[in-house]
Amino acid sequence: MVQMTAAAFNHKDVWIRMGQYPRITFGNTLGADGAGIVVASGNENDSLLNKRVFLAPGRGWINDPDGPESEYGIMGGGPHPPIGSFSEYVIVEKDQVIASPEHLDDVHTAAWPLGGLTAWRAAIVKGGVSKGQNVLITGIGGGVAILALQICVAKGANVYVTSGNEDKMKRATELGAKGGANYREKDWPAKIGALLSKDAKENGCTGLLDVVVDSGGGDIMGQTSKYLKQGGRVVCYGMTASPKISFTMREVLKNQHLLGSTMGSHQDLLDATAFLSAHKIVPVVGHVLDGLENAEEGFDLIRQGSQFGKVVLKFRDHASAPQQRL
Numbered sequence: 001m002v003q004m005t006a007a008a009f010n011h012k013d014v015w016i017r018m019g020q021y022p023r024i025t026f027g028n029t030l031g032a033d034g035a036g037i038v039v040a041s042g043n044e045n046d047s048l049l050n051k052r053v054f055l056a057p058g059r060g061w062i063n064d065p066d067g068p069e070s071e072y073g074i075m076g077g078g079p080h081p082p083i084g085s086f087s088e089y090v091i092v093e094k095d096q097v098i099a100s101p102e103h104l105d106d107v108h109t110a111a112w113p114l115g116g117l118t119a120w121r122a123a124i125v126k127g128g129v130s131k132g133q134n135v136l137i138t139g140i141g142g143g144v145a146i147l148a149l150q151i152c153v154a155k156g157a158n159v160y161v162t163s164g165n166e167d168k169m170k171r172a173t174e175l176g177a178k179g180g181a182n183y184r185e186k187d188w189p190a191k192i193g194a195l196l197s198k199d200a201k202e203n204g205c206t207g208l209l210d211v212v213v214d215s216g217g218g219d220i221m222g223q224t225s226k227y228l229k230q231g232g233r234v235v236c237y238g239m240t241a242s243p244k245i246s247f248t249m250r251e252v253l254k255n256q257h258l259l260g261s262t263m264g265s266h267q268d269l270l271d272a273t274a275f276l277s278a279h280k281i282v283p284v285v286g287h288v289l290d291g292l293e294n295a296e297e298g299f300d301l302i303r304q305g306s307q308f309g310k311v312v313l314k315f316r317d318h319a320s321a322p323q324q325r326l
Helices: 011-017 106-110 113-126 143-155 166-174 188-203 220-227 249-253 266-278 292-304
Strands: 002-008 033-038 052-055 097-099 134-137 158-163 179-182 209-214 228-236 242-245 257-260 285-290 310-314
Touching: 002 106, 011 292, 033 106, 033 113, 052 106, 097 266, 106 285, 106 310, 113 143, 113 209, 113 228, 113 266, 134 143, 143 158, 143 209, 143 266, 158 166, 158 188, 166 179, 179 188, 188 220, 209 220, 220 228, 220 249, 285 292, 292 310
Parallel strands: 134 158, 134 209, 158 179, 209 228, 228 257, 285 310
Antiparallel strands: 002 033, 002 310, 033 052, 052 097
């Protein structure tokens, strides 16, 4: 049993409340991200008893690099698994919790799992981002995009971003981005191309993108193909711009790849968390709200889309609870 100390919001929670998410199960608690402390266990010698942990958000995908081995689900508002992090306590199997990174408090730990897993699989597992590569991350400001930026910067990549908000791009550069362009402007791809050319002249790097990590879909291939190297990869983990992506003979002749990515395996989450800990990455938290009674404000913030980083509910500060045996 885990006593929750913090839980983070995701767009998934808002979509469920609007009836726009598959397999909604009424009566099940919302929330796919959360951290807490193990206060009871069926094994009195459990090494995690009285330890800080976070909840693994997915169930049904252990370690297959291609996709889930069985029925896959994300906790919060659905039938599998039938739990959510917007709770004071949750009862889970032992493999549904992971020890919290030592360098993070519970608020920042709660901001990690779902977004971190999605970002890791998109950028590293599918995108193959490595040191020295040029990477474009679209739609900076949300939890996944910011974590993808932080991970790629820690990998030693040259990262560029897009956003519809100048302040968000400025904050992205403070996190290590080389620069960015406003996607509301029609010539934003050319502006990314100009930044690539400038940096290539100054630093001797290639003037083309190796990887695009995208959340919009739509015409992302048409917009980036000119600035994407031969054999370059576009990894799409969302389709907020359009549910269809164009892919033409232009991309075929350049051997460019379009890859879909969603969530990730339990092993991906373990690998991502080890990387987070090794590089002391701190997830960006935009708002901290006190207690479940202020959850409605969190839903409003996500709907507005003006936040930079995660919105987190903080339940209470925790002294170690006395161990119990279930």
